[in-house]
Amino acid sequence: MALPSILVLISGNGSNLQALIDNCNSGKIPGKIIHVISSSSKAYGLERASQAGIPTMTHELKTYYRGIPKENKDARDEARAKFNKDLVNIIIGKLKPDVIVCAGWMLILSSDFLKPLHQAKIPIINLHPALPGQFEGTNAIERSWKAGQDGLVDKGGCMVHYVIEEVDKGTPLIVKEIDVKKESLEEWEARIHALEHEAIVEGTIEVLKQLNAK
Numbered sequence: 001m002a003l004p005s006i007l008v009l010i011s012g013n014g015s016n017l018q019a020l021i022d023n024c025n026s027g028k029i030p031g032k033i034i035h036v037i038s039s040s041s042k043a044y045g046l047e048r049a050s051q052a053g054i055p056t057m058t059h060e061l062k063t064y065y066r067g068i069p070k071e072n073k074d075a076r077d078e079a080r081a082k083f084n085k086d087l088v089n090i091i092i093g094k095l096k097p098d099v100i101v102c103a104g105w106m107l108i109l110s111s112d113f114l115k116p117l118h119q120a121k122i123p124i125i126n127l128h129p130a131l132p133g134q135f136e137g138t139n140a141i142e143r144s145w146k147a148g149q150d151g152l153v154d155k156g157g158c159m160v161h162y163v164i165e166e167v168d169k170g171t172p173l174i175v176k177e178i179d180v181k182k183e184s185l186e187e188w189e190a191r192i193h194a195l196e197h198e199a200i201v202e203g204t205i206e207v208l209k210q211l212n213a214k
């Protein structure tokens, strides 16, 4: 029986993608990465995918914004909606994955992207480098480190959650915690990234399990 197909969305270095590649190759993740889509043509993750023989494509927002001045908010909103619609049409119409994993995908995915996926029954999960209900949005690692060093929180960590319209608010599949201690941002970041590389694998295994349970 064919392995479930996984589409991975990235924007940068791809160290979490690499964890997925390695663990699919070892069989720990019972799935096959069929495609990697990056929101940046400069993402090193594209190189990682190519080296693993995985087809890639880029889908860049700046291409849609080209020629539209920043001040022209309506035109930019329209372009953003087309970016989302084109992306979801490629995914549902062409790639047809069983699941989608956002592994360092840095763009907010709005309802015109999520609704068609929901109708197509394609679950989408995301890795976020903070605990549920804490530090949603960007720069979560730095914000959680600062809060820890200021004594406002005594734990940090990361989670893999289902993607819903509210950013970083979907039901968690995996939550991993670390205790705050006196340390540099770099040390905190390294500990969080190590945790992420485990969480992204466990979260993908879990979403495949829940898919099969349906």
Ligand code: GRF
Binding pocket: 010, 011, 012, 013, 014, 015, 016, 017, 045, 103, 104, 105, 106, 127, 128, 129, 196
């Ligand atoms: C990770 O910290 C992820 O949580 C955040 O961006 C980073 C991606 O790292 N969204 P990589 O591209 O997987 O190395």
